[in-house]
Amino acid sequence: MPTDSAHPSRETTPPATGTPPVSSIAGRADVARPDEGAVVAAGEMAPVPGGAGGVSSIAGRAESAGPGVVPSVAEGSGSAPKSEAARGYREVFRVREFRFVFAAHLLSLLGVVVTEISLTVLVYDLTGSPLLSALTFALGLLPYVFGGTLLAGVADRFPARRVLVVCDLVCAACVAVMVAPGTPVAGLLALRCAVAAVAPVFTGTRMAALTDILGEGDLYVLGRSVLRIVSQSALLVGFAVGGVLLAVVPPRGAIAITVVTFLCSAALLRFGTKDRPARLPRKDDGTNLLRDSLDGARLVFADRRIRALTLLFWIPAMFVVAPEALMAPYADRIGVGPAALGLMMCAMPVGHIAAELVAGSALSPRSRSRIVLPSAAVGLLPLLVYALTPGIGLAVVALALSGVGAVYVIGLDQWFVDAVPDELRGRAMTLMTAGLMTVQGLGMALAGLAAEFLPVHQVVAGAGVIGTVCSVVLVHEVRRTAPPRNPGVGADRHMTTR
Numbered sequence: 001m002p003t004d005s006a007h008p009s010r011e012t013t014p015p016a017t018g019t020p021p022v023s024s025i026a027g028r029a030d031v032a033r034p035d036e037g038a039v040v041a042a043g044e045m046a047p048v049p050g051g052a053g054g055v056s057s058i059a060g061r062a063e064s065a066g067p068g069v070v071p072s073v074a075e076g077s078g079s080a081p082k083s084e085a086a087r088g089y090r091e092v093f094r095v096r097e098f099r100f101v102f103a104a105h106l107l108s109l110l111g112v113v114v115t116e117i118s119l120t121v122l123v124y125d126l127t128g129s130p131l132l133s134a135l136t137f138a139l140g141l142l143p144y145v146f147g148g149t150l151l152a153g154v155a156d157r158f159p160a161r162r163v164l165v166v167c168d169l170v171c172a173a174c175v176a177v178m179v180a181p182g183t184p185v186a187g188l189l190a191l192r193c194a195v196a197a198v199a200p201v202f203t204g205t206r207m208a209a210l211t212d213i214l215g216e217g218d219l220y221v222l223g224r225s226v227l228r229i230v231s232q233s234a235l236l237v238g239f240a241v242g243g244v245l246l247a248v249v250p251p252r253g254a255i256a257i258t259v260v261t262f263l264c265s266a267a268l269l270r271f272g273t274k275d276r277p278a279r280l281p282r283k284d285d286g287t288n289l290l291r292d293s294l295d296g297a298r299l300v301f302a303d304r305r306i307r308a309l310t311l312l313f314w315i316p317a318m319f320v321v322a323p324e325a326l327m328a329p330y331a332d333r334i335g336v337g338p339a340a341l342g343l344m345m346c347a348m349p350v351g352h353i354a355a356e357l358v359a360g361s362a363l364s365p366r367s368r369s370r371i372v373l374p375s376a377a378v379g380l381l382p383l384l385v386y387a388l389t390p391g392i393g394l395a396v397v398a399l400a401l402s403g404v405g406a407v408y409v410i411g412l413d414q415w416f417v418d419a420v421p422d423e424l425r426g427r428a429m430t431l432m433t434a435g436l437m438t439v440q441g442l443g444m445a446l447a448g449l450a451a452e453f454l455p456v457h458q459v460v461a462g463a464g465v466i467g468t469v470c471s472v473v474l475v476h477e478v479r480r481t482a483p484p485r486n487p488g489v490g491a492d493r494h495m496t497t498r
Helices: 055-061 096-127 130-138 144-150 160-179 185-214 218-248 251-272 286-302 304-320 327-334 338-362 365-370 372-378 381-388 392-419 425-450 456-480
Strands: none
Touching: 096 130, 096 160, 096 185, 096 218, 096 251, 130 185, 144 185, 144 286, 144 425, 160 185, 160 251, 185 218, 185 425, 218 251, 218 338, 218 365, 218 392, 286 304, 286 425, 304 392, 304 425, 304 456, 327 338, 327 392, 327 456, 338 392, 365 372, 365 392, 372 392, 372 456, 381 392, 381 456, 392 425, 425 456
């Protein structure tokens, strides 16, 4: 169940014994940017493994929140003061700018869900082709590679607020053209690609912007967690809401509603967040933008620590989607009906949401750091139960436990932020988000291909075995690249290329 992707020097929080620094996705400490005052941790997409079919793209759009606490956050304050004590999700919502980001996220997510469902129905109504209808969902994942790789430079070269608002306006414009009665099916699919290509830029920019709004510590982690939980919840209720909406209005009418959601999201971001400068000096020609994007990818993978953390986001997500991709054939194999199938589809998101809520509200930053590597190493082991061709009860338990295993991302978020330099952060988070969505799509495709030659239950169990082996190797690499226990301020700015 995958999901919804560097700054100035900062003080490094001493890591837990044997593990990298405390907090989720990133790996750096929290020192406020000189031009913004003291701030605490802030964080986003990253998307955790998401549901089957087009669900993953929805999750990828969302941002998880990162934990962070402030002794006192003034109402209306744009950023949170620095503190190491974690007080829970309440503190995140005390930051005025985050409330606007959260509301915009809900509206944007609603727009994505309704657009995907409605456009799929519309294409099927126009063509009667199941292939083209399914392709509509697939096109929500494929352009992530293009947008995340070639457009990543936008996230650092332009002010974050401007990028976010423009992305929402582009989505609104594309959806508005979809509503036009004369738009051909090819045009609908092309517009779907355009919206999907913008998604990783939007998500990566928002993730990086959260570090400005919430800081780079625990608040960031909790903020990312909140957004991630909302995305996972969308897997449970999004399609139901879309189905009810389509029962009341035709597909084009439902799509037209999403124009309003995207415009409202843009307005909230424009008037509810501060206009901060770009992380990199702007150059005028597109060649430089492309070079910055490609340089960002090169720098991410040249640094041993950042590379290991990025892969730890990607690899478990690639294998955990196998049971979701094959859920319908497996339900058919064990002879259960649609109700049981729906129960299995809900199990993994519910497990992840529950685990993330507990980790974000009950665990300290240090405890969340300590569970990262063990959770990542064993998170796929429950899938081995599929080797026994379990019935509905045991299958649901295994899926829920796999969802619980994805809780490692709440600590990995902080490690990632700590590891990525400020000037690279937007591009690194955009690339991470795009890669996450891409590997999930690849994982689904490979699981389906394997199921053409092997029994479904063996494919899922095999994904658990192979995924666990790969995860253990990555955990070992992440441990080897952990910074010293007591590094000096700014020590983590060094980029290793070993």
